[in-house]
Amino acid sequence: MNKQQDVCEVTCYDPEKIKAIHEQIDHERAELMSILFKGLAEPSRLKILQALTLEKELCVCDVAYLLKSPIANASHHLRSLRRSGLLKFRKEGKLVWYSLDNEQVKEILSMAMMPHQKRTDSHAAQ
Numbered sequence: 001m002n003k004q005q006d007v008c009e010v011t012c013y014d015p016e017k018i019k020a021i022h023e024q025i026d027h028e029r030a031e032l033m034s035i036l037f038k039g040l041a042e043p044s045r046l047k048i049l050q051a052l053t054l055e056k057e058l059c060v061c062d063v064a065y066l067l068k069s070p071i072a073n074a075s076h077h078l079r080s081l082r083r084s085g086l087l088k089f090r091k092e093g094k095l096v097w098y099s100l101d102n103e104q105v106k107e108i109l110s111m112a113m114m115p116h117q118k119r120t121d122s123h124a125a126q
Contacts, residue, residue, distance in 0.1 A: 032085075039084035041107070044069070044077050048098075050084065050113065053106050057099045 003009070004082035039045055044067050051058060053065055058066070078098050081087040088101035100106065 035084050036086065036102070036104070036108075038074075039081050039086050041114075042077070044073075045081055046109075047106055048077055048081060049100070050109055052087070052098065052100050053109055057097045059095045059097050061095075063098070 023040055060071060060075055063078060064071040067074055082089060086102050086105055087098050089096055089098045
């Protein structure tokens with residue numbers, strides 16, 4: 001029999017510890033954060049978000065050219081990010097402009113895009 005090394009062989013838990021931890025977890029915030037991370041879990045969407053940290057606003061056409069994809073594809077990603085609460089948009093004549101609607105995204109992206117060595121060094125300093 002091949003036993004897994006990373007799984008408990010018996011089931012046991014500390015009910016008091018679990019209750020205390022459960023009460024400290026912000027369950028509603030966890031749900032909201034999962035929406036944020038779903039938005040970040042796709043390379044094209046990450047590129048869009050990163051671009052919008054560099055430029056305040058981009059129109060759908062700008063995003064399509066940036067991604068080297070059809071406008072319909074870019075629109076799909078932008079709508080998804082908007083539904084996730086990460087982007088907002090405004091219509092100006094025949095153009096639609098998108099910008100960040102969540103300042104946390106800038107912080108998360110700047111940490112995620114930091115070279116690995118820098119993250120390791122700053123983490124070790126804490």
